[in-house]
Amino acid sequence: MSIFVVGDIQACYSGLKKLLLKVGFNPKQHKLWAVGDLIGRGPQALETIEFLMSLGDSFNTVLGNHDLHFLAVSQGIREVKGKDGFAELLQSSKKNLIIQWLREKPLAAVPEEGFFLSHAGLYPLWSEREALKLAQETSQFLKSDKWRRLLEYMYGNEEQRWTDNLSGLERHKFVIDAFTRMRFVDQKAGLNLQLKTTPKDAPPGIFPWFQHPDLRHESQLLFGHWAALEGNNPNERIHALDTGYIWGGKMTAINLKDLKTVSVKARTL
Template structure:
């Protein structure tokens, strides 16, 4: 089975269908991998989730910050934001099935022994093996109906912003979630920053992209940072959020050949 990696869709269903058609994806031989933020701000979240869920084993997803926010909204923890266009999804007759499917998605997916996919990144304090273990901690809680609601309620916040193996409880889980779904830059002491969103070359002194501070050379595929526009200066780092929701492009990378396919999203340039 070959792999097609697709950047942050954000509920841009029509553009997703256009990209799959343009790239001539063969779902009998190619599996679609999604870097998270399947929904959020795009106007077709229901169609997007239904399509990806119905792919079954032909799709692999990791959760992004917008996906987690949606679960928080659906559980009455966070308010609905009009710009997220979630109304149809929240009222859908199959919403409970879609909610449960999202709960089952991980924060990290392993494509091969040297390659993982996450939404935002991996803190430089973790090896790939440690990252896999930390992501599994959260998946174990999400699988537990009694505990996952409390985790969603406690996940919001910027602290702690530096990993310590002695972290426990909600502080530990919040850091893990933030590392995988929210960070873009780190300070010299490897603590995480959650505010800066622009291009790396414009970052304030003392901030560097998380991937600049990693010492390993494992392949990491990620989305989240639209300002990168797919430009990551390392051969083992693959940035696939190219800002569809901001009127730029939706990207698909054929992993085995490194062929990049993109479709433009002009409608969103006018509406965001």
């Protein structure tokens, strides 16, 4: 059984369908994972979610920052903006079902033995085992009746540093930021959430999470979130799958059997 992992979809249902046709995806024979950001900015949020939900056990995803933002908007914690592309979802009779479906999704996962998947990457000071444990802790909180408190708390770009002593909402916020918003860190692995440039344009002392000297991993790492990388993998064991379809680039999927990628280009006017 082939397992495909698709990069950021961002409510581009037409692009997703083209990509799945190109890779020959068959839900009866294959499994599809996504790196998160199923929705956000794109024009076909409801179609995208309804299609992915219809795949049942043949599909799973980790959560991205846009998915979490939708949850916050759906609860009135954040105001909806036109650029979010959430209007159809919020007006849908299936809204509550979609909210519950998203809340059940993990922040990190092992789609196949030897692979680690999250939206933004692997925080350099965590082992894979520790990262999965922390992801599960925060996912459980998102499933609890206190979940709205976390959605209220998770916003903000202040620099954060991990310590094992972090607790409560502060701990959960760091976990969410590390898994869904991280790009750059400093020498002590503090998160820099404001910088969104390419690695070569980063200021001194700030570098991509995957270049931090403390990063250790045995598995192949799969992540999205960072369209500015344009799918240029940091190395042969770290795979950048956000190729910027929403920005006129490509949508990309990787086959975990042979690590080959397939892409489709966005239509340009």
